[in-house]
Amino acid sequence: MSTKTVFGAARRGLTKRAGDLYHQIAKRSLMSAATHPELLRDALGRPLGQLRVSVTDRCNLRCRYCMPEEEYHWLRRSDLLTYEEIAQLADIFADAGVSKVRLTGGEPLLRHDVHRLVRLLAANGRLREIALTTNGVLLAQSAQLLREAGLTRVTVSLDTLRPERFLALTRQNLHDRVLEGIRAAGAAGFERLKIDTVVIGGLNDDEILEILEFGRSIGGEVRFIEYMDVGGATLWTPDQVIPRDEILARIERRHGAVEPLPPDGTAPAERFRLRDGTCFGIIASVTSPFCRTCDRSRLTADGMWYLCLYALAGTDLRGPLRRGASREEIAKLLAEVWTARSDRGAEQRREARTRGPLVTIENLRRDPHLEMHTRGG
Numbered sequence: 001m002s003t004k005t006v007f008g009a010a011r012r013g014l015t016k017r018a019g020d021l022y023h024q025i026a027k028r029s030l031m032s033a034a035t036h037p038e039l040l041r042d043a044l045g046r047p048l049g050q051l052r053v054s055v056t057d058r059c060n061l062r063c064r065y066c067m068p069e070e071e072y073h074w075l076r077r078s079d080l081l082t083y084e085e086i087a088q089l090a091d092i093f094a095d096a097g098v099s100k101v102r103l104t105g106g107e108p109l110l111r112h113d114v115h116r117l118v119r120l121l122a123a124n125g126r127l128r129e130i131a132l133t134t135n136g137v138l139l140a141q142s143a144q145l146l147r148e149a150g151l152t153r154v155t156v157s158l159d160t161l162r163p164e165r166f167l168a169l170t171r172q173n174l175h176d177r178v179l180e181g182i183r184a185a186g187a188a189g190f191e192r193l194k195i196d197t198v199v200i201g202g203l204n205d206d207e208i209l210e211i212l213e214f215g216r217s218i219g220g221e222v223r224f225i226e227y228m229d230v231g232g233a234t235l236w237t238p239d240q241v242i243p244r245d246e247i248l249a250r251i252e253r254r255h256g257a258v259e260p261l262p263p264d265g266t267a268p269a270e271r272f273r274l275r276d277g278t279c280f281g282i283i284a285s286v287t288s289p290f291c292r293t294c295d296r297s298r299l300t301a302d303g304m305w306y307l308c309l310y311a312l313a314g315t316d317l318r319g320p321l322r323r324g325a326s327r328e329e330i331a332k333l334l335a336e337v338w339t340a341r342s343d344r345g346a347e348q349r350r351e352a353r354t355r356g357p358l359v360t361i362e363n364l365r366r367d368p369h370l371e372m373h374t375r376g377g
């Protein structure tokens, strides 16, 4: 909803002069919010702190909880932002308060020379964290380059330790490549490697303890993720969700009481520590959503900006950028859109009486931006 509409309604009750004044104040506050990030808060008081950038919608795996369908409509290559355009936008987002950028996909390492983008972002100097979420298949050959380019953190998605189950879950026989990628990330010097595991009832929930142990053995930190009903998860049903409490109970049955750890800034994971010092996290978007502190937004590979993983509409930033809009104009657009944000998708899904897949297959085909693999999870 544009600023004009909101204020138009207010103006009806006020004299023309008052209306104009109102407009000037709003414009000034938007401009100062755009140049004073500490002022830029959404309608729920949340800052614009992190940007997840999908560099491609393509992927070399077909994970059942993200891309279970046979057929997909892809973004046009000519529409994809160049690395220079992504860096330009990231710089304007940094003006607005963003200090962390996470590169995602699809599978980000499918796009050529991602280290070149990392170098551009690292040169920005105001982004204190440049992270990457990958499925690990192509990580072995690029871990060192990414590290040298300035990448600060790596998260690898790994949902099973069993190659035959990996094949069933992703339709690709590439489990060994993922393990090789994890080793290469360690060798390249990435500390506290994160392992993301989507837990699906009846599929891999019997591996929770093994994967926790695997994380400990590589000096990494596992985050167990509740299976989410986001766009693209067309096979999602509530009974496949293993709730946070159940994951915790299984771990405590084996390891005894776990110690809750203080939150890591606005990171989505709730963190815990075992008696032997092993740390792990749970991302409980389904049963215990964390929208109230969510400072994340997402940029698709073709420049659509989404304020929530569940959002059904976004804002086009590629258009203004390629039409030569000034830095100030784009900064003002970010401020207008963000200050009107009231998204809390996971909370609203939890409040819904009936709950099934978020988007129908027909609508996913009509608009590939509704797919999780297009907005980078």
Ligand code: SF4
Pocket (backbone or CB within 6 Å): 289, 290, 291, 292, 294, 295, 296, 307, 308, 309, 310, 343, 344, 345, 346, 347
């Ligand atoms: S559902 Fe939306 S608002 Fe809630 S945490 Fe996720 S992205 Fe943020």
